[in-house]
Amino acid sequence: MAVAPAVQAEPKKPVSEEDGKYFDAEGNPTYNVKPDGTVDWYTYSGFRRYHAECHVCHGPDGMGSTYAPALIESVERLSYQDFIAVIIQGRENVTTGSQSVMPSFGTNKNVVCYLDDIYVYLRARGDGAIGRGRPMKREDKPQAAIDAEKACLGD
Numbered sequence: 001m002a003v004a005p006a007v008q009a010e011p012k013k014p015v016s017e018e019d020g021k022y023f024d025a026e027g028n029p030t031y032n033v034k035p036d037g038t039v040d041w042y043t044y045s046g047f048r049r050y051h052a053e054c055h056v057c058h059g060p061d062g063m064g065s066t067y068a069p070a071l072i073e074s075v076e077r078l079s080y081q082d083f084i085a086v087i088i089q090g091r092e093n094v095t096t097g098s099q100s101v102m103p104s105f106g107t108n109k110n111v112v113c114y115l116d117d118i119y120v121y122l123r124a125r126g127d128g129a130i131g132r133g134r135p136m137k138r139e140d141k142p143q144a145a146i147d148a149e150k151a152c153l154g155d
């Protein structure tokens, strides 16, 4: 695996909030971690979704494995759009003698309905805003998240 270049990774504050979801200056989704360690709902949800669908290859807590890159580093390097695109489309990297395949999750509702959740969780990890393991305290699930989930899952 390529070593990620040194990036500025430090906990950041969101610049806006809408129905319990937080955004940075570019309007991309981000985490919110309070001084007492309480995380926003999406960061907590992302922890769970990541460990259901991604950790088998990308390692626990986004740390990477011999097979797949550390997403806590990828998230610092890739744009939001590029990060999401790899998850939807998948990616195959064939070099002499070895093959590295990121499957496409475009039709997996357990992933596509929670893309921002997974993204903000990994951002929080990559910036060092949260440590390894399950966040101990979280905000309640916002009504907007309940509504969006229903619409996305189609039930």
Ligand code: HEC
Pocket: 050, 053, 054, 055, 056, 057, 058, 067, 068, 069, 071, 073, 074, 078, 083, 084, 086, 087, 091, 092, 093, 100, 101, 102, 103, 105, 111, 118
């Ligand atoms: C079956 C194993 C596997 C699973 C499951 C998997 N990935 Fe991957 N993923 C890979 C491999 C291997 C690569 C590297 C592909 C390459 O070399 O181009 C990768 C690459 C990526 C990249 C690009 C990283 C970079 O630095 O460019 C992202 C983003 C990513 N995966 C996100 C996810 C997310 C989010 C999930 C869970 C929803 C997930 N992956 C599940 C194997 C997997």
